[in-house]
Amino acid sequence: MVFGWFKRGLAKTAGVFGGVLDVLRRKGKVDQAFLDELEKQLYRADLGTTATATIIDRVRQGFRDKEVGEEVSAFVRKQLRDLLASDSPGLAYAASGPTIVMVAGVNGSGKTTSIAKLANRLKKDGKNVAVAACDTFRAAAIEQLTVWAGRIGCDIIKQGQNVQPAAVAHDACEAAKARGYDVLVVDTAGRLHTQTHLMKELEKIHTVVSRQIPGAPHEVLLVLDASNGQNAVVQAEQFSKSVKCSGIILSKLDGSAKGGAVFAIKQKLGLPVKYVGVGEGLDDLEPFDPDAFVAALFDKG
Structure with a gap:
């Protein structure tokens, strides 16, 4: 970094x-x-x-x-x-076939933008990437992801608004296998961690993906808004009860004074921060580096 x-x-x-x-x-x-x-x-x-x-x-x-x-x-x-420190700082890739990365987060966390940044980074790393628009409860989310996919130059698998998210995930996994994608990044409905019915939809997507592709999802990344501070810890706890999260994308770090919450999340839940988002540009996502993070915290130059 x-x-x-x-x-x-x-x-x-x-x-x-x-x-x-x-x-x-x-x-x-x-x-x-x-x-x-x-x-x-x-x-x-x-x-x-x-x-x-x-x-x-x-x-x-x-x-x-x-x-x-x-x-x-x-x-x-x-x-x-x-x-x-983490034993698994980077993304976990499938040994063969497509790698499935599910991304979850509450509305307003920067989830869809983070997905676009992640897909862009993977594409620049030489991966054949596609995104799946499974946030079907919000038309703007599908439109937003479609625009991002066009800018990145990656495929998007989508259906209409209010289609069952798990159905879109099913079709996306089939497409990933048929078209030979290296990585499929699956958007999920932005939800509050207190919305039980939407958390159930997240579980359904996880179940469908795991049935379609052995070992999937290979990553379940939770997008947390850095400005939420200790409330981000509560969100991480609730999401982890529905699906086993494997890591964090910490978004909007540049606008927050509460980035220290990453210590609480890692200490309490054992979830490593895998990526950090700073700024609105497609390139404004970096792999997390604990050494650089702590050095920057204490640098007064």
């Missing part, structure tokens, strides 16, 4: 993390007052209670009554990187 690109996108979140950096630059010892203030600033940065408590406990165990200095600062940064 290009550090400069990431730094620009994290400007607002880094501003909040400035409070953490200020604490780590103070003179004095790692006493209870220091730990209390560090805890306050980590929590303020949207890390959530679990991730914050983990870091504070480790600092207490390793540095109690020692001088605050670069060693403590480096330790905290390493803990933050470790919290975000």
Whole structure:
């Protein structure tokens, strides 16, 4: 990940993390007052209670009554990187046949735009990509994805509004096999995590896809709006109850000061951030890099 690109996108979140950096630059010892203030600033940065408590406990165990200095600062940064580390940072591809990537998210999260960015990136990587318009409850979603597909130059499998999403998913999987697509990215109905009937539709799509193609879906990516902060954690929990999510696309990071919520999501649910969206352009999606993320948070240049 290009550090400069990431730094620009994290400007607002880094501003909040400035409070953490200020604490780590103070003179004095790692006493209870220091730990209390560090805890306050980590929590303020949207890390959530679990991730914050983990870091504070480790600092207490390793540095109690020692001088605050670069060693403590480096330790905290390493803990933050470790919290975000993943055994599966990239997309999981099928061993043979088409790779199916389901994408879910609430209305307004940037889901459809993120799908377009992902398809564009995969196409530039040399993949034969198609998108499936299974968000059939909202006509604008089908139209929007059609426009994006035209700009990208990839196929789109779609039907009319209010057609059963699972039926579109079925046809899309058949097309993927027949036409030899490398990757099929499946849009799903934008829904609130509290809408039970729409969450059931998500489960149906998952079931249909798994029947059509062995091992599918190979990825279930959840798009989360970075500006939602801790509410994004709640959304991730609810979606994971309906389908087993494999990773996160964090959207709108450039407009948010709450990017620290990724630590809470990873700590609580074990879901890695796979891509980060910054800006509205088709190229404004980058694979997530924990090292660059943490470095950008603490960079004051």
